[in-house]
Amino acid sequence: MALDDNKDKQEAEDNKATRPEESDDDNEDDNAIPLGPQCSLKEQLEKDKDDESLRKWKEQLLGSVDINNIGETLDPEVKFLSVSIVSADRQDMVLPIPEDGKPQGLWFTLKEGSQYRLKFTFQVSNNIVSGLRYTNTVWKTGVK
Numbered sequence: 289m290a291l292d293d294n295k296d297k298q299e300a301e302d303n304k305a306t307r308p309e310e311s312d313d314d315n316e317d318d319n320a321i322p323l324g325p326q327c328s329l330k331e332q333l334e335k336d337k338d339d340e341s342l343r344k345w346k347e348q349l350l351g352s353v354d355i356n357n358i359g360e361t362l363d364p365e366v367k368f369l370s371v372s373i374v375s376a377d378r379q380d381m382v383l384p385i386p387e388d389g390k391p392q393g394l395w396f397t398l399k400e401g402s403q404y405r406l407k408f409t410f411q412v413s414n415n416i417v418s419g420l421r422y423t424n425t426v427w428k429t430g431v432k
Contacts, residue, residue, distance in 0.1 A: 309421075329415045347407075365413045366420065370409040373398075380407075 314389060327335075333350075336342040373381040373396065398404060408422075 306358045332416065366417060367411045367413075369411060372409070374404065374405040374407055377402075 327383075329350075333346060368385050370382050370384045372383070381396070383391075385391070406422075
């Protein structure tokens, strides 16, 4: 019996040594990819303008952008226009988002167990957005 206990302890130590430490934290910032220096959209467009392939790629990514109408700000402005509820059982339900971003009253109700997808329509100006995060809060009979 003692031999089996020592063998189990040794296996546990070996597994611990070969596995990276697991933490219970859900902190996603630890896993973030290091990004290069942030620069304005105007600077991005003016960089590498001698390189034909990069210029074409930027045009494909950004569309036709007038450099004279671009601001110098680093922070992009993201404006959410609408949320659509897409379901196979019904027509798409498009909910426009008010200017202040706060809908009045109950916006929509979904039946429990229903299958649906959300589609967001938004507009970005002033710079490139590297990622948007969506968080969902579910309320069931008044309980979060």
